[in-house]
Every structure is written in C-alpha cells, then in structure tokens.
Amino acid sequence: MDEKDLVLRLNWFFSLEITQVENYLAQSRAVKDEYISKGLERVASIEEGHADNIRSLIIGLGGKPKIISDVIFPILGSAAGKILSLPNVSSMMKKNIMVEAKAVQDYQELINKLEKHKEKYLHVIQTLKYNLIDEDLHSSWFYQITQHHNNPCWPLSPQLNKILT
Numbered sequence: 001m002d003e004k005d006l007v008l009r010l011n012w013f014f015s016l017e018i019t020q021v022e023n024y025l026a027q028s029r030a031v032k033d034e035y036i037s038k039g040l041e042r043v044a045s046i047e048e049g050h051a052d053n054i055r056s057l058i059i060g061l062g063g064k065p066k067i068i069s070d071v072i073f074p075i076l077g078s079a080a081g082k083i084l085s086l087p088n089v090s091s092m093m094k095k096n097i098m099v100e101a102k103a104v105q106d107y108q109e110l111i112n113k114l115e116k117h118k119e120k121y122l123h124v125i126q127t128l129k130y131n132l133i134d135e136d137l138h139s140s141w142f143y144q145i146t147q148h149h150n151n152p153c154w155p156l157s158p159q160l161n162k163i164l165t
C-alpha cells in the first residue's frame with residue numbers, strides 16, 4: 001500500500017471519528033442519566049483523540065485531512081448526531097456497538113494490510129491498534145449498559161434502573 005492509498009483510507013477513519021464525536025456528544029445531551037451522559041461525553045473525548053491522532057498521521061504522510069460526509073449513515077440507516085426525542089438507552093447502545101464493531105473490523109483490515117510493510121508503517125500500525133482497543137473498550141461499556149438491567153454486576157448508576165425499565 002502506497003502513501004496515497006493510505007491517506008485515502010485514513011481520511012475515511014478521520015471522518016468516522018469526527019462523526020463519532022458529534023454522535024456521542026448529541027447522545028450525551030439527550031440521555032437523562034447523569035452517569036451515562038458523563039460516560040458518553042468521555043467516549044466522545046476519546047474519539048476526538050482518535051480524530052487528532054489520525055489527522056497527525058495524514059499530515060505526516062503528506063496528505064490533507066478531509067471529511068467525507070455521512071460515513072456512519074450506511075451502518076445506522078439514519079443520520080448520526082440528530083437525536084430529536086428522548087432516546088431508548090438500550091437500543092441506542094446496541095446501535096453504538098454496531099458502529100464500534102464496524103470501526104474495529106475496518107481498523108483490523110487496514111492493520112493487516114500494513115503489517116506487510118511493517119518497518120515502513122510502524123508508527124501508523126501502533127496508533128491504529130490503540131484506536132482499535134479503545135473502540136473495543138467502548139463496546140464493552142455500551143454492552144454492559146444494555147445488560148445492566150438483567151444482570152447488574154456493579155452499581156453502574158443509581159438512575160440506570162429507572163431509565164431502562
């Protein structure tokens with residue numbers, strides 16, 4: 001994979017991460033539960049870190065960061081970041097997991113391709129692997145929220161039971 005192709009791929013991830021920031025901030029504002037709202041705000045800030053590190057990779061490769069619109073649209077079937085009414089937390093988290101899983105899958109595919117030129121792209125591979133792990137952690141947290149009502153294993157939030165019923 002040459003630099004030009006890699007910049008194209010990275011711009012897709014850059015757009016995804018930027019969309020994720022907007023999406024999670026919108027969710028954070030929409031949910032009532034304070035703990036989940038704070039958690040989503042924190043996830044948004046981690047996604048912002050991803051957008052920043054991918055932006056640096058693109059610039060480092062001599063490319064220009066560009067936003068491709070609506071990268072999540074084909075996955076969710078609706079525009080992200082536009083939450084008009086009070087969301088159902090559990091189904092929102094399930095959709096979030098779908099988007100995170102797609103990101104993990106795409107990160108892994110790119111990592112696999114770059115592993116063939118390991119010496120050349122060592123730093124890129126490392127950054128993408130860390131981002132992938134973060135996406136997995138997000139999914140785990142989202143999943144735990146969907147399961148909390150049936151199987152509460154730690155006191156996630158005093159308000160959570162009320163929200164999920």
Ligand SMILES: [Fe+2]
Binds near residue numbers: 017046047050
């Ligand atoms: Fe991310």
Ligand SMILES: [Fe+2]
Binds near residue numbers: 020134
């Ligand atoms: Fe994520």
